[in-house]
Each structure stands twice: as structure tokens, then as C-alpha cells.
Amino acid sequence: MTALAERLRQVAGPVLAFGWLAAFFGLPFAIVLKISLSDPATALPPYTPVLDWEAGIAGWANLLAALDFENYRTLVRDPLYLDAALTSLAVAAGGTALLAVIGYPIAYAMARAARRWQPLLVALMVVPFWTSFLIRVYAWIAILKGDGFLNRALLALGLIDQPLAILNSPAAVMVGVVYAYLPFMVLPLYAALERLDRGLIEAARDLGASRLGAFLSITLPLSLPGLVAGALLCFIPIVGEFIIPDLLGGADTLMLGRVLWSEFFSNRDWPLASAVAMAMLLLVALPVVLFREAEARRLEREP
Amino acid sequence: MHPLARIALALGLAFLYGPILLLVVYSFNESRLVTVWGGFSTRWYAALLADSALVAATTVTLKVALASASLATVLGTLAAFALDRRRLPGRPLLSGLVYAPMVMPEVITGLSLLLLFVGLGIDRGLVTIVIAHATFTLSFVAVVVQARLRSIDRSLLEAAADLGAPPEQVFFTVTLPLIAPAVIAGFLLAFTLSMDDLVIASFVSGPGATTLPMRLYSQVRLGVTPEINAISTLLIAAVSLGVLAASLIAARRGRAAGVPV
Numbered sequence A: 001m002t003a004l005a006e007r008l009r010q011v012a013g014p015v016l017a018f019g020w021l022a023a024f025f026g027l028p029f030a031i032v033l034k035i036s037l038s039d040p041a042t043a044l045p046p047y048t049p050v051l052d053w054e055a056g057i058a059g060w061a062n063l064l065a066a067l068d069f070e071n072y073r074t075l076v077r078d079p080l081y082l083d084a085a086l087t088s089l090a091v092a093a094g095g096t097a098l099l100a101v102i103g104y105p106i107a108y109a110m111a112r113a114a115r116r117w118q119p120l121l122v123a124l125m126v127v128p129f130w131t132s133f134l135i136r137v138y139a140w141i142a143i144l145k146g147d148g149f150l151n152r153a154l155l156a157l158g159l160i161d162q163p164l165a166i167l168n169s170p171a172a173v174m175v176g177v178v179y180a181y182l183p184f185m186v187l188p189l190y191a192a193l194e195r196l197d198r199g200l201i202e203a204a205r206d207l208g209a210s211r212l213g214a215f216l217s218i219t220l221p222l223s224l225p226g227l228v229a230g231a232l233l234c235f236i237p238i239v240g241e242f243i244i245p246d247l248l249g250g251a252d253t254l255m256l257g258r259v260l261w262s263e264f265f266s267n268r269d270w271p272l273a274s275a276v277a278m279a280m281l282l283l284v285a286l287p288v289v290l291f292r293e294a295e296a297r298r299l300e301r302e303p
Numbered sequence B: 001m002h003p004l005a006r007i008a009l010a011l012g013l014a015f016l017y018g019p020i021l022l023l024v025v026y027s028f029n030e031s032r033l034v035t036v037w038g039g040f041s042t043r044w045y046a047a048l049l050a051d052s053a054l055v056a057a058t059t060v061t062l063k064v065a066l067a068s069a070s071l072a073t074v075l076g077t078l079a080a081f082a083l084d085r086r087r088l089p090g091r092p093l094l095s096g097l098v099y100a101p102m103v104m105p106e107v108i109t110g111l112s113l114l115l116l117f118v119g120l121g122i123d124r125g126l127v128t129i130v131i132a133h134a135t136f137t138l139s140f141v142a143v144v145v146q147a148r149l150r151s152i153d154r155s156l157l158e159a160a161a162d163l164g165a166p167p168e169q170v171f172f173t174v175t176l177p178l179i180a181p182a183v184i185a186g187f188l189l190a191f192t193l194s195m196d197d198l199v200i201a202s203f204v205s206g207p208g209a210t211t212l213p214m215r216l217y218s219q220v221r222l223g224v225t226p227e228i229n230a231i232s233t234l235l236i237a238a239v240s241l242g243v244l245a246a247s248l249i250a251a252r253r254g255r256a257a258g259v260p261v
Helices: A001-036 A053-066 A070-077 A079-112 A114-129 A131-146 A149-156 A170-195 A198-206 A210-238 A241-249 A255-265 A270-301 B001-028 B044-052 B054-084 B091-103 B106-120 B126-152 B154-162 B167-196 B199-204 B212-219 B226-258
Strands: none
Touching: A001 A131, A001 A270, A001 B054, A001 B106, A001 B126, A001 B167, A070 A170, A070 A270, A070 B106, A070 B154, A079 A170, A079 A210, A079 A255, A079 A270, A079 B001, A114 A170, A114 B001, A114 B126, A114 B226, A131 A149, A131 A170, A131 A241, A131 B001, A131 B212, A149 A170, A149 B106, A149 B126, A170 A210, A170 B001, A198 A210, A210 B091, A210 B199, A241 A255, A255 A270, A270 B106, B001 B044, B001 B226, B044 B054, B044 B226, B054 B126, B054 B167, B091 B126, B106 B199, B126 B167, B126 B199, B154 B167, B167 B212, B167 B226, B199 B212
């Protein structure tokens, strides 16, 4: 009896946790896929259900007959969606590269700081992460707008004669992306650099390597897992970013997250919004798979 | 530290904190012009209290955050224990299920959950936001707790079992106190993530369930105002106090748990 109770207890926890995730994270994707294949309708909910659960075998036959790729064809045909996808990828790739270039020196400096300062520095990196994303992006509107702090400062210094039109431009989106995601790049990089055995660098230097040589042959390769983790933590959410392009970007910085939002909330075209979601999922699935592989390898190496 | 490293750190921190600092300072600006200083004033804070829709949205947000963070803490801790097992059938799939919600673009999570709720005929409102928030925040709890589980000394658990403690007693007197700082940190993380979420809540909320970020967003779209600066400052202050309290608790509990018995 107690053995049975013990087994039940052991099974109940995982079943509850994974069952919840399967029901509220896994299952919804199947529904998105299904609805992306149905036709829009001016009803509530605004789509024609493809599968009628009560109809049994006939329902399944109808399902196969009713499936069409109309929404996906729209995505490919209408240049709007292709543009949005390319802009998303460009902003995510460019932003991630910029984050790596800016984040690396910061993470490196953190790892080289005195031991007793490091917890404080990590905390200072983490606090912005706890602060509202919306507020942090909003703070940049006052800085970048026509009569904002940046233009006022530049005008006062005599560096420009005319205010720069930065807000509502791709540059503003880039600034927002780098600002909002900097901790996601710095923290994994710091974790990798902090673990690095300094003896290796000293050995390389003793054997005649230059500072740069030691960095390129020891530090950089050993911090690569951190760089990869940071890049994925930034790249994937940026592809689907909505708040930053919406608040800081102009009409020309149309990204997938914004397209999905407007298809859903403004046009009420749920099937097309679902198709956009599936396309976006495809774009980010590859990096996720690669990340999982890298994580698995890392965990194997250090049990 | 190398001078260049010092400069990199200083610039990085200035970049991270400068915009927030500007926002906080200008929330105390007398002038309605948000980028021109017109003297110190707290009038915008007084204006907040008179805004009943804002107060209502804050109440909704706190309710949702409390409920979803509690749920996420229980489910996330269970997931962490499951992932910590040496033998777990289907581990790659299950760990993927736990980690994926953290990186999934919010628009996808929001849309897919909404379609699920509509498909099941569940009315949208407070409950659907709680379910949605618990789902994406439980992953963060699981990661924090799992990291702690990996670092605890297994011999303590074995010793308790060898001395005749039944599994429940081992769990409540040894394991739980050891992982408590991580569980508390996980709860606070889930709470702030829920309070902060705009995108997912916008998809799954219904009439009458407007959260604070949703309310803020509808105002932010119209431009920068001193009122938004004031409410943002209050939120930042609340979060900073919370993080400070959490790290103090974690530090004290960590020391207490680290004392050899």
C-alpha cells in the first residue's frame, strides 16, 4: 500500500507539471496550425472551423477536403509579409551582432572585476530585467523624439543645426533592441568568462602568444558557449518582437510580431494571423533546435 | 582592472540606467512638457490617485500576478524535481517543453492560448490571464529551482533517510529548506513577469479585465506624458524594493542553510 502511494506520489508531480504544459503550451500550437488552414469568416470566432468534432469519420473526411493553404499562399504572394519577415530577420540578426559586440567587453570587464564586486555587478545587470519592458522602451521615446533629450543635448553642444529624426526609424528600433536585450547577452557571456581558467591564458602568454593571440586562441573559443546562448536568447524573441517596433519604429519597420498583431486585432483575420505565427515559428525553430543540442552537449561535459 | 574594462563597465551601466533615471527625474517635473525642466513637483502623483481606471487596472494586475505566480511556483517546482531525476523517460521532449515558453515570441504564445480558450469555449477574463501567465512563468521558476537542486548536497538527504525519516519528512525538513531561497526567487520572478506582461494579456483578456500594462500601453501610444512617468516611477520603485528584499532573504537563508549541522 505504501509502495503504491509512493509510486503515485512520484508520478503525480511530473504528470501535473508536464500535463499543464502539454495542455496550455503544446496543444495550442496544434490549434494554431489547424486554424491557419481554415478560411476567415465574419462570425465569432472569426474563422470557419475545419474540423467538426461531433461529425466522427465524416468530420475527418471533411477536414481533409477543407484543408487549404490559402493563407500561406497569401503570405508568399503579398510582398508585405515577405518584407516583414525579412525586416524581422534583419533586425534580429543585426541586433544580435551589435549586442555581441557591445555585450562582450562589458561581460569581460565584469568577469575581470574584483571577486567581491562581482555579485553587485551581476545584480546591476539583472535589475533592468526585472523592470517593466514596456516602461524601459517607453523611456526611449522621450530621449529620441524630435524635441527629446538627445536632440536637445546635441543642439546645445552645437553638433547639429537641425533636430535629427531618430524616433520612428529603423535606427530607433535598433537602439531599443540593444537596450532591452543587453542583459540577455551579457549574463550568459559573463557566466562563461567567469568560469574560464586564467592559468590557460598565462600559459599561452608564457609560451610567447601576444595578448591578442591569447585572447583569440583561448578566451574567445572558451567563451563561445556563452556567446551562442546569449545570441539565441536575443535572436529568437527579437524576431517576434512587438513592443519595440510598435513604439519606436516607423511605418517602414514592419516586423512579423507587428503584422501578426494587426492581422489579429485590427483586421480580425484569425486564420491569417495563425499562418503568420506558424511562419514565425519556422523562422525561430532552427535556432531553438541548435540551442538544445549545444545545451545537451554542455551538460554532458560537466555533470 | 584594466582602464579600458573600467570604461566598458561604466558606459554599459550608464546606458542601462540613464534612460530609467531620466524618466524618474522627469516624473517630478512641474511642467507638462516632458523634456523641459520646470521645477520640482509631485502633482502628477496626486493626479494618479484620481484616475480610477488606473487604480482598477492596478488591482487586476496584482490579483493576476499573485494567483499566477503561486500557481507557477507549485508547477515550476514540480517540473524542476521531475527534470532533476536521474531517470526520466522522454527527457529531451519534456525539458524542451519546460524551456521553450521562455524564448517563445510572446505574440505566438498569446495567439495560441487565445485560440485554445476560444476552442474550448472558456470565457475570457481574469482566469484566462492567470492560466496564460502561470504557463509562461512556470518555466522561469523551474530553471531557478532546478539550478538550486543540482547544487544541493545529496548526502544530507541520504543521511536523513538513513536515520529513518520517511520521504515526506525528508522533503519538508531537509529538501524544502535547502531550496527555499530558489523557490522564493522563482515566485518573485514569476510575479514581476506577470505584472510586466502586455502582449500575452492583450490576447487572452476579455472585457473588464484590463491589466496595468494594457492600460499603460493605450496611453503610451498617444505620447509621453508626466502621468505615465509617475506611474512608471512607482512601478520601478516597487520592483526595486522587491528585488532588494528577495536578495536579502536569499542571502540570509543561503547562509543559514550553508551552516553545517
